[in-house]
Amino acid sequence: MSVETIRMSSKGQIVIPQDIRDDLNVGEGTVFAVIGSKDSIVLKKIVTPSKADLIKDLENIAKEGKKRLQAKGVKEEDFAKIIEKRRKAK
Numbered sequence: 001m002s003v004e005t006i007r008m009s010s011k012g013q014i015v016i017p018q019d020i021r022d023d024l025n026v027g028e029g030t031v032f033a034v035i036g037s038k039d040s041i042v043l044k045k046i047v048t049p050s051k052a053d054l055i056k057d058l059e060n061i062a063k064e065g066k067k068r069l070q071a072k073g074v075k076e077e078d079f080a081k082i083i084e085k086r087r088k089a090k
Contacts, residue, residue, distance in 0.1 A: 016043075 033044040
């Protein structure tokens with residue numbers, strides 16, 4: 001862990017030292033959450049998942065849902081009946 005001293009500008013800006021940026025793999029456009037508490041400020045890098053990662057996560061969610069429905073004996077063709085029943089109930 002690197003520790004360096006920096007100074008805030010008159011506009012409230014600070015520069016994150018290059019070696020720390022390199023260690024954290026951050027560059028222009030990186031998004032951070034800023035948390036302030038008493039005499040501390042914490043910057044937390046927010047990682048935005050890639051489209052491929054999102055698709056993979058959604059596929060895993062769908063697989064898990066399918067397993068749960070199969071375990072309860074619900075079939076894909078049952079959904080039309082379930083939806084129709086709910087619409088009539090309104």
